[in-house]
Amino acid sequence: MATPRSDDEHRLAAEDWFASRGLPYFVDHVRSEVRTSLARPRLLALAAVSVVFAAAAFLAVWFWSEDPSNSILAAMVSSGVPLAVYASRALHAGTVARWTIGRTLSSLGLLVPLVTRALPLLLLFVTFLFINTEVWQVASSLDDGVLWVSVLLFALVAVAFLLVRLPEELDQVDDEMTGERLKAACAGTPLEDEAARCADETDDAVLVACAQVTGLAKANLVLVLLVSQALQVLLLSLAMFLFFVVFGMVSIRDDVVRAWVGHDPSPFVDAVPLFTHELARVSTFLAAFSGLYFTVYAVSDDSYRKQFFGSLMTQLRRAVGVRTVYRVLASPSP
Numbered sequence: 001m002a003t004p005r006s007d008d009e010h011r012l013a014a015e016d017w018f019a020s021r022g023l024p025y026f027v028d029h030v031r032s033e034v035r036t037s038l039a040r041p042r043l044l045a046l047a048a049v050s051v052v053f054a055a056a057a058f059l060a061v062w063f064w065s066e067d068p069s070n071s072i073l074a075a076m077v078s079s080g081v082p083l084a085v086y087a088s089r090a091l092h093a094g095t096v097a098r099w100t101i102g103r104t105l106s107s108l109g110l111l112v113p114l115v116t117r118a119l120p121l122l123l124l125f126v127t128f129l130f131i132n133t134e135v136w137q138v139a140s141s142l143d144d145g146v147l148w149v150s151v152l153l154f155a156l157v158a159v160a161f162l163l164v165r166l167p168e169e170l171d172q173v174d175d176e177m178t179g180e181r182l183k184a185a186c187a188g189t190p191l192e193d194e195a196a197r198c199a200d201e202t203d204d205a206v207l208v209a210c211a212q213v214t215g216l217a218k219a220n221l222v223l224v225l226l227v228s229q230a231l232q233v234l235l236l237s238l239a240m241f242l243f244f245v246v247f248g249m250v251s252i253r254d255d256v257v258r259a260w261v262g263h264d265p266s267p268f269v270d271a272v273p274l275f276t277h278e279l280a281r282v283s284t285f286l287a288a289f290s291g292l293y294f295t296v297y298a299v300s301d302d303s304y305r306k307q308f309f310g311s312l313m314t315q316l317r318r319a320v321g322v323r324t325v326y327r328v329l330a331s332p333s334p
Helices: 007-020 028-037 040-065 068-089 093-130 133-141 144-175 179-185 192-201 204-211 215-251 254-261 277-300 302-330
Strands: 267-269 272-276
Touching: 007 302, 028 215, 040 068, 068 093, 093 215, 093 277, 133 254, 133 277, 144 204, 144 215, 144 277, 144 302, 179 192, 179 204, 179 302, 192 302, 204 302, 215 272, 215 277, 215 302, 254 277, 267 277, 272 277, 277 302
Parallel strands: none
Antiparallel strands: 267 272
């Protein structure tokens, strides 16, 4: 017969669970260390070290090549080295980075469900833009720099939208973390048994108080949720790009493109004459727009939300639930 684990063992199991899901700031002592590392004197010293690195790199590259653009680039990269090292060690960013890499690899399995579920919904709307003359004229007139600035703008709008909505979703979840919801949230986690005990022995008001996620912990959770949703949007945007490239190569003839954009299309790759610069630009532009469209509707539209935002909400409820039990276990007994 297995020996029941102590509260300390349950807390250690929860801390390992947090780390494996990119949530190091859910751990009390880690969060305390990070607050110390973010103290103003340490940040000023870090800024001074970054300036020294940047200046040394700038002078070295300038002496070697006398190229101001290369010198500035070297200075920018070098200034980030001490910041990255400090963040990895003192701010435990390495834990989040490892989780992000693992999450990226595991998210590849979402490609088939996204293509079979989300793609048809998006194509009903976006395909009409793909065969629109004005869209081809606008996209083909953009040079590469302006095109990628447009893509970045779409991405920033999507991120800003999520940064507004995700904290709202989080506030709703932690305000509703009563006993039965706690049991459901912690099912399948290392604290499943403890969650049932806490739900039976702890008043709902206490559970709700322990469930509140604020400060660094809230920022950590929102970041994890943002990365999860961003990977889903990125996969969908890539699928849309590939669809438009194939669709354009098959169905849009050169004389049609010529009539739309006013000049002969130029092959992107000489070996594949049907894949043109104009087609690549339009496909990239509409894929980025589709990512923004999907981001907004995955959160706000009922049909999208049920299919594509539900997994994110499950992840959110589970993280808040395990943290609630962790805080109850860490609370001194009356």
